[in-house]
Amino acid sequence: MVAAAPSVIALAAVCILAYWLVDPAPPSSITLSTGQENSAYEDFGRQYAAELAKAGITVKLKPSLGSRENLQRLQDEDSGVDIAFVQSGTTETAEAEKGGLVSLGSLFTEPVWLFYRGRTLGSLTQLRGLRINAGPEGSGVPALFRKLLSVNGIEPEQIRLGDLENTPATVALLEGRIDGLVFSSAPDAPLIQMLLQTPGVKLFDFAQAEAYSRRFPFLSHVVLPRGIVDLGKNRPARDYHLIAPTATLVAREDLHPALVDLLVQSAQQIHGGAGWFRRRGEFPTPSYTEIPVAPAAQKIYKNGPPLLQRYLPFWLANLLERMWVxxxxxxxxxxxxxxxxxxxxxxxxxxxxxxxxxxxxxxxxxxxxxxxxxxxxxxxxxxxxxxxxxxxxxxxxxxxxxxxxxxxxxxxxxxxxxxxxxxxxxxxxxxxx
Known part of the structure; x- marks a missing residue:
């Protein structure tokens, strides 16, 4: 003991020092800013919490009005938000870099759903004088919808725009207090599913979807296939052309690399399957985002999960990866x-x-x-x-x-x-x- 103790103590001291200084352990809890009640963001937030709980990470869900408020929370260090769902087109590359934000990849397309009642509309110019709800300013929809109106030569004052949240706006549409409402959401959202099957509620067909996608690079042209909602009842009765931004998982650039790895792998589990507007394995992807992709996320998309994380529990793999030095x-x-x-x-x-x-x-x-x-x-x-x-x-x-x-x-x-x-x-x- 007298001969070996000094060496053993020195080695133990080096181990303890390295454990704290070489690469700090990832936090056991993070906060995810989601979206409105009954939205796809809220539903996916619960799925992320369940996936990360398997690795011992607690995800606190923080509801929001939508993409724009999520972005503001990420840029505000006092908000306590670590990651959030952000819609493409909400920010610019330079602004994201200045704010210290990184993307963990695009997760799914969020088609712009314009539901309305009354006569069939063939162009956005026919919305003049109607009462259309575009949602609260905290979401990304109002700004996006105003861009769409502007390229059609429509001034905002020519349409009576509402700012109700999604659920109250849906109730108002069904009661006839408004003429239409605009969502931008994945089709998994309960309100989208309900409105697609509600008699008397029509879906606007963006016949010029390809032109919109060329004018706005953050938009893509997607097609809602005939019968996708209900094959037996043939709903919808024809193909609908839609325009769609993408939902991106955005984090602060100081988020622990181990959590970046875990979040990207969780995204692959949650969004990797086939859907209405995607083929299997098409999402998540480092494309379709104006926010710089985190290097750790790029490595996952290119090479797959780290070797140790493929075979060992997250905590053990993370410990060994951190302590290689x-x-x-x-x-x-x-x-x-x-x-x-x-x-x-x-x-x-x-x-x-x-x-x-x-x-x-x-x-x-x-x-x-x-x-x-x-x-x-x-x-x-x-x-x-x-x-x-x-x-x-x-x-x-x-x-x-x-x-x-x-x-x-x-x-x-x-x-x-x-x-x-x-x-x-x-x-x-x-x-x-």
Whole structure:
């Protein structure tokens, strides 16, 4: 213990220091800003919470008005939001970089759904004078809808735009208090599913969808196939052309890389299947986003999950990935220590024996050139001293592999004793002759 303890303590100190400083452990809890009640963002937020709970990460869901409010929360460090759903077209690349935001990939398309009652509309220009709900300003829909109106030559004051949230707006449409409402959501949202099957509620067909997608790069042209809602009842009765931004999972750039890996893998589990507007494996993707994609997310999309995370639990894989630097450092320390500790151990054991040679040497010096008149006093005193030394040496505890040194010391003590006795008996008789 005396020989190895300093090295063991040094290695332990290096391990503890590296654990805290090399790469801090990921937090056990994060906050996800979702969306309005009964929205796709709210539904997907619950799915992410369930997926990350399997890895021991708690996801706190924070409802919002929509994409724009989510973006504001991410840019506000005091909001406590770590990740959020953001619609493409809500921000610009330069603004995202300035705000320290990164994308974890595009998750799914969010078609613009314009539901209305009354006569069939063939163009957005026919919305003049109607009461259309575009949602609260905290969502991304009002700004997007105003862009669509502007390219059609419609001024905002020519339409009575409402700012109700999705659920109250749906109730208002069904009660006839408004003429139409605009959503931008995945088809999984309960309100979308209900309105697609509600008699008297019509879906606007963006016949110029391809032109819109060329004018606005963040939009894509998607088709709602005939019968996709209900094949038996043939709903809808024909194909509908829609325009769709994409939903992006956005985070602060200081989000722990291990959480980025986990979130991207969760996104692949949740959004990787086939859907109304996507083929299997088409989403999530690093494309369709104006926000720079996080390097850790890019690596997952390119190479797949890290090797250790494919076979080990998240916490163990993360620990090993974080501590690889420590493994290299320990290797560099253990190699020289492995050469130092054995000789140090041998020296430490032998020092229990060698230190008695100093006293044995003192006895020898004490019997040299002793005046005749003092010999009767000095020699017996040194014999008693040797006896005491031998008794103390016999109580030394050493490993059996070093017994040779112990017996050598005892034989040397006996040798000095014989010399003292020879001086007492033989030398005294020989000198007169």
């Amino acid at each position: 420590l493994v290299v450092a320990l290797g560099a320390l253990i190699l020289p220590l492995s050469r130092i500790i054995p000789p140090l151990y041998v020296w430490k054991v032998r020092s229990r024996i060698y230190r008695w040679y100093g006293q044995l040497r003192a006895v020898e010096q004490s019997i040299e050139d002793v005046p005749e008149e003092r010999r009767s006093q000095v020699y017996p005193e040194q014999l008693r001293r040797l006896a005491d030394l031998e008794g103390r040496v016999n109580r030394i505890s050493i490993p059996l592999s070093f017994a040779e040194e112990l017996y050598g010391l005892r034989s040397h003590i006996d040798l000095v004793r014989k010399r003292v006795r020879w001086l007492m008996e033989g030398r005294g008789k020989a000198e007169p002759g």
